Amino acid sequence: MFTEYRAGDWDSYRMDYHNPHQAVEPLGQEIAVVSKALEALVAAGILPHADYDHDKLLEHRQAVAERFEIPWTAITPRMQRLLYAINAIKQPQVMIAAGVFCGNTFISNAGAAVGPGACYEAKDLVGVEIKPEEAERAERNVRRLDPTGIARVLAADAVDVVREHPGPIEVLYLDADGDAARGKGIYLDILQTAWDKMPAGSIVLAHNSVNCAERLQHYLAWVRNPANCRASVNVIIDGEGLEVSAK
Numbered sequence: 001m002f003t004e005y006r007a008g009d010w011d012s013y014r015m016d017y018h019n020p021h022q023a024v025e026p027l028g029q030e031i032a033v034v035s036k037a038l039e040a041l042v043a044a045g046i047l048p049h050a051d052y053d054h055d056k057l058l059e060h061r062q063a064v065a066e067r068f069e070i071p072w073t074a075i076t077p078r079m080q081r082l083l084y085a086i087n088a089i090k091q092p093q094v095m096i097a098a099g100v101f102c103g104n105t106f107i108s109n110a111g112a113a114v115g116p117g118a119c120y121e122a123k124d125l126v127g128v129e130i131k132p133e134e135a136e137r138a139e140r141n142v143r144r145l146d147p148t149g150i151a152r153v154l155a156a157d158a159v160d161v162v163r164e165h166p167g168p169i170e171v172l173y174l175d176a177d178g179d180a181a182r183g184k185g186i187y188l189d190i191l192q193t194a195w196d197k198m199p200a201g202s203i204v205l206a207h208n209s210v211n212c213a214e215r216l217q218h219y220l221a222w223v224r225n226p227a228n229c230r231a232s233v234n235v236i237i238d239g240e241g242l243e244v245s246a247k
């Protein structure tokens with residue numbers, strides 16, 4: 001079933017992409033919006049509950065602000081909290097994030113299991129970035145937060161990585177913008193390549209469900225088709241959006 005959660009102020013909530021650590025609203029407001037989004041995911045049967053450690057999220061946030069080199073990012077504080085919470089609740093042993101740029105999107109997911117925000121132990125958390133110089137920076141950033149190597153960044157095409165990964169992939173995060181031919185349409189290629197390795201109940205997260213909805217139309221139609229995903233929620237908490245779907 002397809003549903004939508006829309007925060008009342010989603011289109012006026014704005015961050016400076018070049019100053020991502022600046023607070024954009026009172027913390028209580030951020031927590032309330034994300035809690036409602038999590039409750040919508042519980043109501044859809046995608047998450048078992050909406051509880052996560054708020055202090056750990058702040059420890060994660062501070063470590064990223066101190067240790068990561070981020071030239072720009074479109075991950076808002078609300079989105080960072082939502083991604084962290086989904087992973088903290090779902091606790092995937094294997095999570096793959098496709099198109100991680102400098103690593104901020106990846107660590108927003110992986111930070112639930114590594115670094116000072118860790119609340120569980122994972123097995124393999126893989127960030128994939130096709131541009132070697134960006135992958136190098138992302139790996140450098142991630143190493144400053146996770147010395148263990150459980151979270152790692154590969155310089156590769158995400159389609160190849162999910163094809164070659166043994167799985168099971170319990171959380172798949174999509175943010176790759178493809179090439180001139182594929183563009184954001186690559187989300188569907190990555191998901192369909194990973195699909196057989198994703199067990200029932202696994203979750204796929206697609207960034208830009210709002211501002212790239214047109215370019216993602218084939219992807220969104222596929223995950224919103226009950227023949228494919230048992231539930232899909234368009235979480236509209238900022239101008240980018242996140243489609244959260246469960247197998």
Ligand SMILES: C[S@@+](CC[C@H](N)C(=O)[O-])C[C@H]1O[C@@H](n2cnc3c(N)ncnc32)[C@H](O)[C@@H]1O
Pocket residue numbers: 072073074075098099100101102103104105128129130131134156157158159175176177178179186207
């Ligand atoms: C727009 S960025 C994502 C930025 C992210 N939303 C943030 O705010 O930090 C998309 C990234 O996907 C990468 N990319 C494009 N195609 C890819 C592919 N096939 N596999 C892995 N990464 C890919 C691009 O190089 C780019 O760094």
